[in-house]
Amino acid sequence: MDTSVASGKKKEWFKRSFDLILAYFLLVAFSPVFLLIYFIVRMEIGTPVFFRQMRPGKNGKPFMIVKFRTMTDERGENGILLPEAERIRSFGIFLRKMSLDELPELVNVIKGQMSFVGPRPLLMQYLNYYTPYYARRHDVKPGITGWAQIHGRNNTPFSRRFTMDVWYVDHYSFLLDLKIIVLTVGKVFKRENVRGDLEQCYHEVNDCGLPDTIIEEGNYD
Secondary structure, eight states: OOHHHHHHHHHHHHHHHHHHHHHHHHHHHTHHHHHHHHHHHHHHTOSOOEEEEEEEOGGGOEEEEEEEOOBOOOBOTTSOBOOHHHHBOHHHHHHHHTTGGGTTHHHHHHTTSOEEESOOOOOGGGGGGSOTTGGGGGGSOOEEEOTTGGGTGGGSOHHHHHHHHHHHHHHOOHHHHHHHHHHHHHHHHHTTTOOSOHHHHHHHHOOSOOOOOOOOSSTTO
């Protein structure tokens, strides 16, 4: 077997093993928090408690991402979703700022659809808009956090974010993943680069000609 291929398989095996161990540990450790959030979302935002949406995984293969809902599905008389500012709730804002809405993605990690670290999975309809270079962000599993997320998160233009995603694809390692996870924890507690106005932020950072979409639960975060 080619040395580079063997090395790549070894890296993938370590990454997957680390993902499983950490995901099961956090799922057990945070189960009281998980249940508390579940009941608060149910009371304040309503059902369904979880937001599910098809996203592109490794090689663009679709999978169903799961998050805690932070907004209602309220619609106007024309049947169109109301603006984000009218649908998000105070507890939803708190979940976003602390990234707690991402907790259910631990299930995606356990299923092998996501990794702890990797490019964030965006929308399926964006796939046709990527250049061949940017499309390489799908050469690895998408992540809960990533190299781009610790370098600006919501405030980073898409072109720079995609470039950082491809850089990660070419350089990822166990030590780099550990570094990203540690830095992510620090940024979550400092609440750095987290925007609540997703619709306005989307238009500010969309420098790649991606299509306008109705903002749901973190379409581009």
